[in-house]
Amino acid sequence: MVSDDMxxxxxxxxxxxxxxxxxxxxxMPGCSVNDVTKYFQTSRIAVLKHLQVLERARLLVTRKxxxxxxxxxxxxxxxxxxxxxxxxxxxxxxxTVTELKYVTEALEAKKKQKAxx
Amino acid sequence: MVSDDMxxxxxxxxxxxxxxxxxxxxxMPGCSVNDVTKYFQTSRIAVLKHLQVLERARLLVTRKxxxxxxxxxxxxxxxxxxxxxxxxxxxxxxxTVTELKYVTEALEAKKKQKAxx
DNA sequence: CCTACATGTAACGTATCGGTTACATATGGT
DNA sequence: ACCATATGTAACCGATACGTTACATGTAGG
Numbered sequence: 001m002v003s004d005d006m007x008x009x010x011x012x013x014x015x016x017x018x019x020x021x022x023x024x025x026x027x028m029p030g031c032s033v034n035d036v037t038k039y040f041q042t043s044r045i046a047v048l049k050h051l052q053v054l055e056r057a058r059l060l061v062t063r064k065x066x067x068x069x070x071x072x073x074x075x076x077x078x079x080x081x082x083x084x085x086x087x088x089x090x091x092x093x094x095x096t097v098t099e100l101k102y103v104t105e106a107l108e109a110k111k112k113q114k115a116x117x
Numbered sequence: 118m119v120s121d122d123m124x125x126x127x128x129x130x131x132x133x134x135x136x137x138x139x140x141x142x143x144x145m146p147g148c149s150v151n152d153v154t155k156y157f158q159t160s161r162i163a164v165l166k167h168l169q170v171l172e173r174a175r176l177l178v179t180r181k182x183x184x185x186x187x188x189x190x191x192x193x194x195x196x197x198x199x200x201x202x203x204x205x206x207x208x209x210x211x212x213t214v215t216e217l218k219y220v221t222e223a224l225e226a227k228k229k230q231k232a233x234x
Numbered sequence: 235c236c237t238a239c240a241t242g243t244a245a246c247g248t249a250t251c252g253g254t255t256a257c258a259t260a261t262g263g264t
Numbered sequence: 265a266c267c268a269t270a271t272g273t274a275a276c277c278g279a280t281a282c283g284t285t286a287c288a289t290g291t292a293g294g
Contacts, residue, residue, distance in 0.1 A: 010131035
């Protein structure tokens with residue numbers, strides 16, 4: 001996965017409305033743009049732009065059927081990140097590392113290192 | 118995890134330099150701001166701002182020791198998303214769903230539904 | 235003390251984001 | 265043909281993102 005793709009993916013996920021759209025489309029595969037719009041207070045155009053962002057990140061794929069556009073959720077990009085994280089970060093949450101515990105231990109190691117140079 | 122926290126988390130991850138900073142700090146726990154800066158072409162201030170973003174997202178925790186700030190990676194926020202995804206999206210990548218396959222199948226189901234109303 | 239160094243803050247310019255209103259296109263149904 | 269419906273595009277606006285330069289603070293160490 002190219003770095004730019006990752007930028008687009010995380011950027012797309014960095015908005016509550018877009019994450020909600022993903023949830024909606026995931027639970028209503030093949031739904032239309034208007035269907036999604038009904039669940040939001042914002043204008044249809046705002047939703048449309050969110051859909052464009054999600055499509056650019058490949059989190060949504062669409063297919064035009066007549067005059068309506070059918071929306072489908074695509075988990076592939078998420079799975080790529082998922083796979084990377086399971087391998088790359090596995091050591092960090094292996095023991096359910098809590099924030100505080102981690103910092104404390106790291107600090108103590110540092111101090112110990114200073115004490116005996 | 119609150120929605121705003123998730124916004125901050127994904128926003129923080131949506132920049133290649135910030136992801137690189139995470140990698141660096143992860144491999145050099147307790148390193149300083151200047152240490153990180155050495156790995157980038159951009160100015161020290163730019164790096165500093167990236168660090169602030171990462172800290173706001175709790176992906177980095179820091180501790181001031183004298184005049185230097187020690188940086189530590191924190192996987193906790195990532196683990197929260199990880200956990201959510203493994204449960205919520207598991208059905209989608211259970212069979213290693215590819216983009217094309219998924220759309221095709223969904224469409225065929227739709228057409229079949231139309232054919233026999 | 236005084237100098238060098240590590241870090242932080244302020245002010246600013248440009249680009250992108252997120253939303254709006256107004257207008258345009260295209261398809262379905264009567 | 266006509267009209268309602270579903271979607272898309274254009275122009276615009278305020279807020280935020282990302283980077284810069286200049287200046288400020290605070291600590292280490294001779």
